[in-house]
Amino acid sequence: xxxxxxxxxxxxxxxxxxxxxxxxxxxxxxxxxxxxxxxxxxxxxxxxxxxxxxxxxxxxxxxxxxxxxxxxxxxxxxxxxxxxxxxxxxxxxxxxxxxxxxxxxxxxxxxxxxxxxxxxxxxxxxxxxxxxxxxxxxxxxxxxxxxxxxxxxxxxxxxxxxxxxxxxxxxxxxxxxxxxxxxxxxxxxxxxxxxxxxxxxxxxxxxxxxxxxxxxxxxxxxxxxxxxxxxxxxxxxxxxxxxxxxxxxxxxxxxxxxxxxxxxxxxxxxxxxxxxxxxxx
Amino acid sequence: xxxxxxxxxxxxxxxxxxxxxxxxxxxxxxxxxxxxxxxxxxxxxxxxxxxxxxxxxxxxxxxxxxxxxxxxxxxxxxxxxxxxxxxxxxxxxxxxxxxxxxxxxxxxxxxxxxxxxxxxxxxxxxxxxxxxxxxxxxxxxxxxxxxxxxxxxxxxxxxxxxxxxxxxxxxxxxxxxxxxxxxxxxxxxxxxxxxxxxxxxxxxxxxxxxxxxxxxxxxxxxxxxxxxxxxxxxxxxxxxxxxxxxxxxxxxxxxxxxxxxxxxxxxxxxxxxxxxxxxxxxxxxxxxxxxxxxxxxxxxxxxxxxxxxxxxxxxxxxxxxxxxxxxxxxxxxxxxxxxxxxxxxxxxxxxxxxxxxxxxxxxxxxxxxxxxxxxxxxxxxxxxxxxxx
Numbered sequence: 001x002x003x004x005x006x007x008x009x010x011x012x013x014x015x016x017x018x019x020x021x022x023x024x025x026x027x028x029x030x031x032x033x034x035x036x037x038x039x040x041x042x043x044x045x046x047x048x049x050x051x052x053x054x055x056x057x058x059x060x061x062x063x064x065x066x067x068x069x070x071x072x073x074x075x076x077x078x079x080x081x082x083x084x085x086x087x088x089x090x091x092x093x094x095x096x097x098x099x100x101x102x103x104x105x106x107x108x109x110x111x112x113x114x115x116x117x118x119x120x121x122x123x124x125x126x127x128x129x130x131x132x133x134x135x136x137x138x139x140x141x142x143x144x145x146x147x148x149x150x151x152x153x154x155x156x157x158x159x160x161x162x163x164x165x166x167x168x169x170x171x172x173x174x175x176x177x178x179x180x181x182x183x184x185x186x187x188x189x190x191x192x193x194x195x196x197x198x199x200x201x202x203x204x205x206x207x208x209x210x211x212x213x214x215x216x217x218x219x220x221x222x223x224x225x226x227x228x229x230x231x232x233x234x235x236x237x238x239x240x241x242x243x244x245x246x247x248x249x250x251x252x253x254x255x256x257x258x259x260x261x262x263x264x265x266x267x268x269x270x271x272x273x274x275x276x277x278x279x280x281x
Numbered sequence: 282x283x284x285x286x287x288x289x290x291x292x293x294x295x296x297x298x299x300x301x302x303x304x305x306x307x308x309x310x311x312x313x314x315x316x317x318x319x320x321x322x323x324x325x326x327x328x329x330x331x332x333x334x335x336x337x338x339x340x341x342x343x344x345x346x347x348x349x350x351x352x353x354x355x356x357x358x359x360x361x362x363x364x365x366x367x368x369x370x371x372x373x374x375x376x377x378x379x380x381x382x383x384x385x386x387x388x389x390x391x392x393x394x395x396x397x398x399x400x401x402x403x404x405x406x407x408x409x410x411x412x413x414x415x416x417x418x419x420x421x422x423x424x425x426x427x428x429x430x431x432x433x434x435x436x437x438x439x440x441x442x443x444x445x446x447x448x449x450x451x452x453x454x455x456x457x458x459x460x461x462x463x464x465x466x467x468x469x470x471x472x473x474x475x476x477x478x479x480x481x482x483x484x485x486x487x488x489x490x491x492x493x494x495x496x497x498x499x500x501x502x503x504x505x506x507x508x509x510x511x512x513x514x515x516x517x518x519x520x521x522x523x524x525x526x527x528x529x530x531x532x533x534x535x536x537x538x539x540x541x542x543x544x545x546x547x548x549x550x551x552x553x554x555x556x557x558x559x560x561x562x563x564x565x566x567x568x569x570x571x572x573x574x575x576x577x578x579x580x581x582x583x584x585x586x587x588x589x590x591x592x593x594x595x596x597x598x599x600x601x602x603x604x605x606x607x608x609x610x611x612x613x614x615x616x617x618x619x620x621x622x623x624x625x626x627x628x629x630x631x632x633x634x635x636x637x638x639x640x641x642x643x644x645x646x647x648x649x650x651x652x653x654x655x656x657x658x659x660x661x662x663x664x665x666x667x668x669x670x
Contacts, residue, residue: 003379007374007375007376007377010321012369041399045399049435117389118390120362122367122385122389123365190308273316280305
């Protein structure tokens with residue numbers, strides 16, 4: 001018999017054992033690649049269909065943040081610190097990586113709630129829904145990178161050859177975002193407060209993380225940055241693009257491993273609990 | 282599992298929580314227990330929880346069609362959603378063999394801004410089709426849905442008929458091994474409904490189907506066997522005619538217990554000895570006594586009532602124009618309708634009443650279900666001794 005036999009019973013995953021969960025998750029993700037793409041397309045097309053400037057909305061928020069910091073710096077209110085490149089390039093690059101995390105987390109944490117009653121009418125892979133919601137922030141990231149490329153041309157600079165490693169060095173921040181997105185989308189499904197809190201928390205975090213300024217050498221922010229995984233995930237890729245080397249590579253590797261662990265743990269938790277949440281959406 | 286069995290449901294139960302805040306708390310508890318590797322102990326009820334489905338077991342063979350009937354709140358949709366894997370049982374075990382397609386709500390995944398073409402691809406993917414399958418069946422789907430040029434317009438510009446036709450067309454082209462249908466066969470106009478039924482019959486040849494319906498004719502037409510649910514409990518699983526028989530008698534008993542009361546109209550059935558009864562025997566003499574207690578009439582009183590059979594569409598309608606001269610307030614108006622020999626086919630009936638002003642134009646009072654009565658053959662005097670608790 002080639003037909004698939006599916007069983008549903010309480011505490012299914014506990015009875016099957018943890019090892020089989022990995023195989024199940026892998027098979028599900030593999031089988032649903034096309035579904036994930038279609039959900040991404042749905043998400044992407046619908047947001048920009050009734051809008052004139054479409055995808056370029058992705059540039060508005062980072063540009064405003066960067067301009068604000070340029071003005072604050074000029075006015076002498078805030079010191080950007082010691083940086084190794086023209087500030088607009090430095091800031092836009094930082095924002096591109098940061099937005100991948102913050103916009104990604106906002107989108108993925110809202111993925112299940114946004115699907116709404118669809119979840120209680122059709123049985124389909126909810127993992128695809130969360131992963132697909134990362135698509136739009138990813139496209140925004142690419143658009144921001146185009147702007148960075150234009151800035152490089154404007155300043156007559158060349159990025160480091162290490163720019164070709166970008167697809168690899170953004171993997172940890174992507175995994176961390178999707179991992180946390182899995183959990184937050186579940187929690188948001190049960191308790192709606194998460195969606196409201198998250199926007200505030202992320203804005204707060206952006207100012208605490210050296211994204212738009214260099215890491216201070218002394219003070220509470222310096223101390224906080226040492227233990228802030230996002231600092232390493234943003235600054236190491238940025239340094240690689242700008243100079244080809246980074247002083248924070250050790251921190252980056254440690255954070256990457258932590259991100260992978262978080263991703264796997266969150267994926268397993270999501271897998272075990274997704275049906276329970278479907279009842280409560 | 283026996284290779285002949287497509288669906289096996291073993292002692293399945295499902296509980297729901299009545300309170301939203303508690304359901305959130307319980308959700309967090311259950312998830313928390315699972316995460317640390319503990320069983321969720323879902324087999325016992327906590328405060329404010331109740332069994333929406335309680336200890337249901339059945340099997341569906343390949344190529345067999347099973348109907349599920351029961352009054353509102355019987356747990357039919359919950360059961361179907363469990364078979365589809367949307368909800369998981371809290372007790373028992375469900376085993377399904379093959380690909381499951383569900384017609385629970387047509388067009389559930391449609392996005393209003395996307396065109397028909399885009400929605401077909403997205404919706405088909407959600408329903409579990411592969412890209413190759415959709416490419417192959419795309420033209421069939423469009424043709425079946427009779428969408429025509431609108432295929433490249435956003436579905437928010439579709440008429441509601443086009444919307445459901447497209448949703449249905451996608452769903453039935455999935456070629457599932459098991460098809461779950463929740464009361465949605467009646468979409469679109471008569472021609473399209475006919476087309477849907479033919480398509481389901483075509484699917485029936487290779488697949489197992491489970492149909493939920495309140496329309497007993499659909500059940501009779503499509504199903505091999507039928508399951509009767511009442512308040513989450515499995516009353517009986519048997520062949521269709523037997524179940525419809527029991528269903529009719531059960532509904533009759535439930536309503537008979539409730540006792541019909543209205544401040545406008547009383548109805549009584551009296552036999553030869555002038556005793557009130559609602560167990561009637563074919564070809565005997567009865568009279569139906571109607572009393573209008575209080576009603577204000579402008580243009581004259583018209584009354585119509587129908588005998589409605591509970592399981593088929595048998596419907597006997599009578600109009601009374603005798604009181605068309607009456608106006609203003611009507612108090613305690615009684616009239617009798619005599620049947621020398623009552624010739625309704627055996628079964629359970631209710632009486633529908635409509636009271637109108639003037640020429641049946643303005644309806645003053647309409648009651649779909651008033652009293653219930655049962656009609657039996659003369660020989661078979663025993664009413665099914667059958668109890669629901």
